[in-house]
Amino acid sequence: MSQTPLPYRPHNHRACVDQALADAHRICNDAKARLTPTRERVLELIWQSHKPLGAYDLLGALAQDGHNAAPPTVYRALDFLQQHGLVHRIASLNAFVGCAHAGHRHTGFFLICRACRNVLELSAPHVAEAVDQAAQDEGFAAEDTTLEIAGLCPACQQEGGHE
């Protein structure tokens, strides 16, 4: 059984993209939602790396495709992809990243390297539990959790040591 590839470590990234696109097709098909060319292209662009992309980065990339899109085009595609759990928005960066666990019910939990900017998405159920419990203790009905940790990934910690 293969391990989840770590963003900051060399891996066959083509496989990440292929997997993401295949998942997207399956998920949209199951949900009777339309993964149109624009939506698929935006998803593919997001998956070009494990670094979050801003909406205007995507807009620029579409422009390079020859697709002269306006902001709503990108935001609409992103809304769709988020609704179907294919991408996540990183609130602390105003940027978007591919969902590493598409199709699984989960609360996104992100480790964001401030040096290389790669993002690792964890599932960490016990963290989710601790958070939910803390909310419940206050009588609060949690609906949506934003959990983003900025810091240094293992690779960039070593880099830092050589400075």
Add this chain to the structure above:
Amino acid sequence: MSQTPLPYRPHNHRACVDQALADAHRICNDAKARLTPTRERVLELIWQSHKPLGAYDLLGALAQDGHNAAPPTVYRALDFLQQHGLVHRIASLNAFVGCAHAGHRHTGFFLICRACRNVLELSAPHVAEAVDQAAQDEGFAAEDTTLEIAGLCPACQQEGGHE
């Protein structure tokens, strides 16, 4: 010993403001930092309620004071207040809220009611521990944690039940 007032429940809010301003004076004094009139006024405005305020809300409020300030004025005051742990930025709202535990080392952890928009800041050390542990398990050096839970506060859950 008095309890921490809950944002969504009636309380003598004047006391919250007074406490926040007194803490701010003490903290800035200890740090040899200058709590100038603009900075103090921004802090006071933020504490007018437990609802986060946007930078441009603050700008408008300053304008009503007769202070014709430009955006950098507000952002600079907010930067200062954040650096001294007197306010927090809520990334998911692009807005700012007074710090409920000024002077104590802590990781902000916010319960945000989507109905009344009040925000309760928790300390929840065991959550912070679970998060740090999860990061460490990945070899990640956590520096800054953003943890924001959107949902319904106890008061607004009851409201909702009557709909």
Add this chain to the structure above:
DNA sequence: TCAATGGATGAAACATTATAACATCGCATT
């Protein structure tokens, strides 16, 4: 086949949030 429907996209304008760059002020120390 054809019109109706409704989701998806195009396009223009605008709203909101945040920063850059440079000038000036005012106070504390000399």
Add this chain to the structure above:
DNA sequence: AATGCGATGTTATAATGTTTCATCCATTGA
């Protein structure tokens, strides 16, 4: 008074996100 320096003023602009209305196009049902 001269200097140094943090704080503020001012103008412009960048970056991010939304509203609105028109148009397209695939499917459906007559």
